[in-house]
Amino acid sequence: MNAKELSFDEIKVGDNASFYRVFMEDEVMKFAELSGDMNPLHTDISYAEGTQFKQRLVHGMLLGSLCSRFVGMCIPGKRCLYLSQNLSFKNPVFIGDEIEVVGTVIFKSEATKILTINIVMKKGKDVVVLGEAKVQVI
Amino acid sequence: MGENKYMKTFNQIVEELFGVKEENIKDELSSKDIPNWDSMNYLLFIAELEKEFSMSFSMDEVMNAQTLGDLRVLVEKNKK
Numbered sequence: 001m002n003a004k005e006l007s008f009d010e011i012k013v014g015d016n017a018s019f020y021r022v023f024m025e026d027e028v029m030k031f032a033e034l035s036g037d038m039n040p041l042h043t044d045i046s047y048a049e050g051t052q053f054k055q056r057l058v059h060g061m062l063l064g065s066l067c068s069r070f071v072g073m074c075i076p077g078k079r080c081l082y083l084s085q086n087l088s089f090k091n092p093v094f095i096g097d098e099i100e101v102v103g104t105v106i107f108k109s110e111a112t113k114i115l116t117i118n119i120v121m122k123k124g125k126d127v128v129v130l131g132e133a134k135v136q137v138i
Numbered sequence: 139m140g141e142n143k144y145m146k147t148f149n150q151i152v153e154e155l156f157g158v159k160e161e162n163i164k165d166e167l168s169s170k171d172i173p174n175w176d177s178m179n180y181l182l183f184i185a186e187l188e189k190e191f192s193m194s195f196s197m198d199e200v201m202n203a204q205t206l207g208d209l210r211v212l213v214e215k216n217k218k
Contacts, residue, residue: 083178083181083182084182106189107185107188107189109184109185109188109189109194110194110195111184111188111194111195111196111197111199111200112181112182112184112185112188112200114181114182114184114185116185116189134182134185136181
């Protein structure tokens with residue numbers, strides 16, 4: 001998979017891209033180890049079964065990492081300098097769920113070469129994560 | 139000021155990006171007075187002003203502004 005290499009001038013407000021991703025158990029466990037977030041809601045089946053969710057959740061920040069993939073690989077891709085990101089988690093994502101990630105350029109600042117990108121993640125029709133990224137095109 | 143009630147105000151953006159409480163915001167404040175006013179945060183601040191007020195600044199305008207007052211004037215000028 002190669003990163004796109006879009007220049008600031010090539011990108012227009014309204015431009016968008018999307019991809020799908022499924023996180024499997026080994027990836028959630030690897031993220032738990034990498035991040036140090038070993039919370040049993042993500043790592044312990046029997047604990048998760050006893051909660052309202054009945055199964056283990058994918059870490060919110062593992063889903064958030066898909067925003068990094070979006071800006072680093074899709075829009076703008078190679079020329080991206082990631083400046084800021086906000087995220088809100090709207091619905092739970094379970095191991096094995098297929099997530100669609102859609103990013104749309106909503107604003108371009110000519111003076112600073114900064115793009116504002118709205119990122120929506122969906123599981124079927126349900127929104128699971130909303131985010132806004134700010135990136136500079138270098 | 140005629141700002142849409144759903145839009146952020148200039149002072150709200152100053153508070154959000156530079157971490158200055160609204161009651162402490164003064165037009166004469168500059169990067170020397172605001173610890174969070176570094177070069178990257180300044181660019182984010184400019185981009186947020188442009189987005190919230192649907193305007194576009196030139197690079198010269200951005201580089202010449204020294205204080206919050208300069209930036210407030212810039213916003214007002216671009217509203218006209």
